[in-house]
Amino acid sequence: MHDLRAIRDNPEAFDRGLARRGLAPLSPSILELDQRRRAAQTAFQEMQARRNEASRLIGQYKKDGKDAQPLLDEVAALKERLPATEEEEKRLGAELDAILAGIPNLPADDVPDGKDEHDNVEVRRVGTPAAVPAPKQHFELGEALGLMQFDAAAKLSGARFTVLRGQLARLERAIGDFMLDTHTREFGYEEVSPPLLVKDEAAYGTAQLPKFAEDLFQTTNGYWLIPTAEVPLTNLVADSILDADELPLRLTARTPCFRSEAGSAGRDTRGMIRQHQFYKVELVSITRPDQSQAEHERMTAAAETILTRLGLPFRTVTLCTGDMGFAAQKTYDIEVWLPGQDAYREISSCSNCGDFQARRMKARFRAKGDKATQAVHTLNGSGVAVGRCLIAVMENYQQADGSILIPDVLKPYMNGLERISRNG
Known part of the structure; x- marks a missing residue:
């Protein structure tokens, strides 16, 4: 607002x-x-x-x-x-x-002008994609292993759902656990287990409503399924006056996310890239106005750390004005390398929303000794999308025999398992 x-x-x-x-x-x-x-x-x-x-x-x-x-x-x-x-x-x-x-946030001065993703500006590139002979896409690998089942999911729920089984299901859980442990132990985020259903006011506060109602799922009694944990986490400070000394407030959650994918017909129809239901580790920061730019860099670095430790090549880009989200004043997208697609694909978006969401939520703070209040600044980012990270691990760690090596940092979460294979 x-x-x-x-x-x-x-x-x-x-x-x-x-x-x-x-x-x-x-x-x-x-x-x-x-x-x-x-x-x-x-x-x-x-x-x-x-x-x-x-x-x-x-x-x-x-x-x-x-x-x-x-x-x-x-x-x-x-x-x-x-x-x-x-x-x-x-x-x-x-x-x-x-x-x-219905008016989007205004772009920060240092956001590049442009019409679409072709005008985004690369900030840095980390890691060199390894040469993978005849690389397969994640769904080819998962189906061959018998652990990624799209037909079974379609019988249960229709298109854009997946059933993971056995060690792939465990690998997905391990990736999420690794992310939460890293963000809470090293970057000072507080873990939260929030509701997955929210009221109109919460979806309005983070600007999902009214503009993006068609992208959400709604229950028959009026609740909205969260498209990201950004919604409940950010709204924890709605209608509040915080003390300046409490800020920055850093929150994280791993939740299922639900999106109707309206307007995505024909895009990423195979595999797990674009699903109606997926897991994501979300990062949310509530700051004073003078803290938000530095916090934006810090949040992006926290998300990048996950990919670096997993040994996944990635690049970070600044979104141009034409590609930026509705509530953001500046966004960094982190794109991970997928050998099966021979392309970088988005795995995280980290956005500084300034006071845009705070004004909608009536979220304020008061400096010590001041009578007047100010709107806080809110930031959110994926730290990162768990399903897409699973895809990236599968494709970057695939072997010629169709097995998948386990990255070193995930082995403790997999009880020391070295690889996932058809007979393993």
């Missing part, structure tokens, strides 16, 4: 930010609607004040023997007009809020 005062103070800067997102100027229509809302609010307050004053004078007139009928008529007229004026103010306010809720 955008700060109306900032738009009033500098509408040109607001429209420049929208233009970088490829959007037309909106400040004239927003400010005109805001002016009408404030005029209705002023009129309502003035009528209330006049009604109270006239009511007071009626008693005085009667006490002094004066004719109070004109004042009685005025109070009656004001009483009749007040509800309509109040309703007008509320209607205009709701219309203004709806417009603001």
Whole structure:
């Protein structure tokens, strides 16, 4: 949500930010609607004040023997007009809020301009892809091992679901455990086990609603299945005033995530790349405004550490204005190398949202000795997507006989298992 005062103070800067997102100027229509809302609010307050004053004078007139009928008529007229004026103010306010809720965050100054992923800028590349003779994709490996079953999942749930069995199921669990241990022990994140179903307010607070409702699953009684643990973790500070000394607050969770994948027809239809249900380790930070840029770099480094220790080649890119998510003001995507696809594919997005989500959630902090409060800054990132990490391990550690070696850092989580094989 955008700060109306900032738009009033500098509408040109607001429209420049929208233009970088490829959007037309909106400040004239927003400010005109805001002016009408404030005029209705002023009129309502003035009528209330006049009604109270006239009511007071009626008693005085009667006490002094004066004719109070004109004042009685005025109070009656004001009483009749007040509800309509109040309703007008509320209607205009709701219309203004709806417009603001549909406007994306403005890009940070150092975000590259561009239209799509082709204009993203590579920041660094870590690791060299190993030469894998005739590399197979993860679904070919998993099906040959008999441990990745798409037909069984389709019978249960339809397309874009997977059944993992035996050592592949254990490997997925090991990857998630390794991530959580690393983030909590080394990077100071607090592990949280949050609800997987949330109310409208929570999905609105992190900007999944109203714009992206079609990308979510909703229960028959109105709850939303979380598309990422970002939603419950970030909303833990909704409607709160934090002490500045509490910040930064760092939270992590491994949860199932649920996405309808609306608009993804024909994309990644085979395998586990794009699923309706998948596991992800999420990182969320709540900071003061002056901390968020450094925290963004720190969070991205934490996610990169996972891939480095797994020995997975990756590259980190800064998303351009045309490829950036709705709530982000700056995003780093981490893309892992997949030999089976001969391509880098996204495995983590780390975003600084500034105060955009905080204003929607009414999440604030107060510095010591200050009476006024400020909006916190929120950040979120995958630390990383567990399913895609499983894919990357399978493809990068595949052997000519179809077996999969276990990365050294995962062996303790696999009870010392060295490799996954058909007969193992």
